[in-house]
Amino acid sequence: xxxPTGPATLAGFSPEVALxxxxxxxxxxxxxxxxxxxxxxxxxxxxxxxxxxxxxxxxATCRHLRDDDYITSTHRGHGHAIAKGMPTNRLMAELFGxxxxxxxxxxxxxxxxxxxxxxxxANGIVGGGFGIAAGAGLSxxxxxxxxxxxxxxxxxxxxxxxxxxxxxxxxxxxxxxVFVCENNQYAQFTAIxxxxxxxxxxxxxxxYAMPGTTVDGNDAGAVYAAxxAAxxAAxxGDGPALLNCVTYRHSGHYVGDAEVYxxxxxVEQWQAADPIGRLEEALVGAGWVDEPDVGAVWEAARTExxxxxxxxxxxxxxxxxxxxxxxxxxxxxxxx
Amino acid sequence: xxxxxFGQATVDATRLAMxxxxxxxxxxxxxxxxxxxxxxxxxLEEFGPDRIIDMPISEALIMSASVGAxxxxxxxxxxxxxxxxxxxxxDEIVNQAAKMRxxxxxxVSVPLVLRASDGILRSSAAQHSGSLESLFTHIAGLKVVAPxxxxxxxxxxxxxxxxxxxxxxxxxxxxxxxxxPVPEDDHRVPLGSASVVLEGTDVTLIxxxxxxxRGADAAAxxxxxxxxxxxxxxxxxxxxxxxxxxxxxxxxxGRVVIAHEAWLNGGLGAELSARIGEELFADLKAPVVxxxxxxxxxxxxxxxxxxxxxxxxxxxxxxxRVLPS
Numbered sequence: 002x003x004x005p006t007g008p009a010t011l012a013g014f015s016p017e018v019a020l021x022x023x024x025x026x027x028x029x030x031x032x033x034x035x036x037x038x039x040x041x042x043x044x045x046x047x048x049x050x051x052x053x054x055x056x057x058x059x060x061a062t063c064r065h066l067r068d069d070d071y072i073t074s075t076h077r078g079h080g081h082a083i084a085k086g087m088p089t090n091r092l093m094a095e096l097f098g099x100x101x102x103x104x105x106x107x108x109x110x111x112x113x114x115x116x117x118x119x120x121x122x123a124n125g126i127v128g129g130g131f132g133i134a135a136g137a138g139l140s141x142x143x144x145x146x147x148x149x150x151x152x153x154x155x156x157x158x159x160x161x162x163x164x165x166x167x168x169x170x171x172x173x174x175x176x177x178x179v180f181v182c183e184n185n186q187y188a189q190f191t192a193i194x195x196x197x198x199x200x201x202x203x204x205x206x207x208x209y210a211m212p213g214t215t216v217d218g219n220d221a222g223a224v225y226a227a228x229x230a231a232x233x234a235a236x237x238g239d240g241p242a243l244l245n246c247v248t249y250r251h252s253g254h255y256v257g258d259a260e261v262y263x264x265x266x267x268v269e270q271w272q273a274a275d276p277i278g279r280l281e282e283a284l285v286g287a288g289w290v291d292e293p294d295v296g297a298v299w300e301a302a303r304t305e306x307x308x309x310x311x312x313x314x315x316x317x318x319x320x321x322x323x324x325x326x327x328x329x330x331x332x333x334x335x336x337x
Numbered sequence: 338x339x340x341x342x343f344g345q346a347t348v349d350a351t352r353l354a355m356x357x358x359x360x361x362x363x364x365x366x367x368x369x370x371x372x373x374x375x376x377x378x379x380x381l382e383e384f385g386p387d388r389i390i391d392m393p394i395s396e397a398l399i400m401s402a403s404v405g406a407x408x409x410x411x412x413x414x415x416x417x418x419x420x421x422x423x424x425x426x427x428d429e430i431v432n433q434a435a436k437m438r439x440x441x442x443x444x445v446s447v448p449l450v451l452r453a454s455d456g457i458l459r460s461s462a463a464q465h466s467g468s469l470e471s472l473f474t475h476i477a478g479l480k481v482v483a484p485x486x487x488x489x490x491x492x493x494x495x496x497x498x499x500x501x502x503x504x505x506x507x508x509x510x511x512x513x514x515x516x517x518p519v520p521e522d523d524h525r526v527p528l529g530s531a532s533v534v535l536e537g538t539d540v541t542l543i544x545x546x547x548x549x550x551r552g553a554d555a556a557a558x559x560x561x562x563x564x565x566x567x568x569x570x571x572x573x574x575x576x577x578x579x580x581x582x583x584x585x586x587x588x589x590x591g592r593v594v595i596a597h598e599a600w601l602n603g604g605l606g607a608e609l610s611a612r613i614g615e616e617l618f619a620d621l622k623a624p625v626v627x628x629x630x631x632x633x634x635x636x637x638x639x640x641x642x643x644x645x646x647x648x649x650x651x652x653x654x655x656x657x658r659v660l661p662s
Contacts, residue, residue, distance in 0.1 A: 071409065073405075102442070103442070104440060104441050104442035104444070105442030105443065106442070107439055107440055107441070107442040107443075108440040108441060108442060112440040112441070114440070114441045114444060114445075115444070116408070116441065116444045116445045117444075121405070121408060121409075122437070122440070122441060124433075125432075126428060126432050126433070129401070129428075129432065129433060131398075131401065132397060132398045132400070132401020132402045132404070132405060132429065133401050133402075133404055133405035133408070133433065134405060135398065135401070135402045135405060136401060136402035136403060136404060136405020136406040136407070136408075136409070136413075137405040137406070137408070137409045138405075139362075139390075139402060139405070139406050139411075140405065140406040140409040140410055140411045141409070143362065143387060143388075143406075143411060144410055144411075150405075162397060163397050163398065163401060166393065166395035166397055166398035167398055167401070167402075169393060169395070170392070170393060170395065170398050170402065173393070326443065327438055327439045327441075327442060327443035328438070328439050328477055328478055329438070329478070329480075329502050330438065330446045330448075330500075330501035330502050331501065
């Protein structure tokens, strides 16, 4: 796929919507950049997958969601968590494995969750969110809550059986679920063109009788417009949709990935198609912001991330005596 | 007390729970037709298709949608007909349902029941026969129950549906049609409580599910033909285990036979035997003996099927082996 060029689309945007989306994208970018550095410095346990380069999708999508709407996320979930409203200090503390983390240090990068924000968890299993999102949609309908569930997944996930099972079920039951594919074109190390029989992944919606749309995932305005239509329809009871948001990881599959499978020129071209740069070009071009405004957003994000790091670094580790807490809901004599 | 089948007893439990709690839904294959063993008969008529949901033959989805619904305010009961079909949902059972509460640091519970028919019945053959409970008892985060009679079927299902964590409810297909007295009221059997079916002094016979019935037959034979007094324990809950009841019996008799239909190697009997050895060694007068299926997929041909599955005679023989000669 050729990298897109030019400024982001502003049609359907207003400053009231576009500026918070931009700020969220910058917050994710700065946070993930610092996470990369911290991991390289050996300060984070486990391993991390960053959201660098894909920020437009989470930020623009979540702008359409109510606080009580649901999202399911992936192993690359920090951006989704931030976009859904998770405080970055609690996210960073989770990456440090601290008791003050969103999951009290029990989950880490691949499992960050905040159920109070409808963030049903990053998920270390590719395709793990499809059925969970369908179940959340079923639950929302049963309770008559008007909530919508958005399932974020990657192009790797689209080849899981659960993709087909969940899209079929969501469609046959007309559930309020929007399936948002973050097609960064590589499933771990393997190009999607080598593993999917159809090139345009939106075509797969046809088999499940739902709308399927391919979107420039590095264009925040285009994502915002497409998701708005899909979320609106889902909320109105018109059933699910599939969005294929084409994007690109700025870095490897995980931090430390040697990236032997991607062509350097390709990486360079896609980094030039940066969703934040394209949005800023549009915003400044339209006169909605000026350069100092943009700089202030970046400065605020750096301050926030530094504070999050300070919070995480100074927080306590979980007490080893509590390692068996939370296996079951009620202790009542149950050995884990 | 009313006499009803095991399957009817589970319908009774489900109906009571669904009347009481609007959050309870049932998702499964063919359930609006009553289920393979009548375990859902009449529920569609009372509760309608919004709560009794016929699912596509998509086991991974049945399980993951149940997890999603359970985490967002409902209390789903998922049905997979045959236990072997749950193998298509193992990722969702093991990686999602069982771990979600822990991974989230206790933010959420996953109150769901997974019902599936296990056991061996009339040449169902290898992909529709078997006992896979130890796959589930091995997993931290799951609870597992395996009732042996209609009263416990009702009581354990009520407790499983009350529980806030995922419970695997195993209904043995060889006993689903068997009838017995069932309390009509709001009968519950707590999870983690074994039943001493028969008190005895010479040997402790630990069983569950269909093997509890064969254990009762074996105990009668032992009493009548060999003058042996066997204490028969029906575990009912496989996790949490009621080891207290097991221990007090073992301390009394000093001799133990564990009988299950599952493969011997790595089965629940191995776990129990190890724990008895570790904690009650001083009380033992003989090595613990286990009875289980031979290590082969369950065969189709009736004489082969009988050959791999231990019957009453095998239990009697095992008990005679642990007794002083």
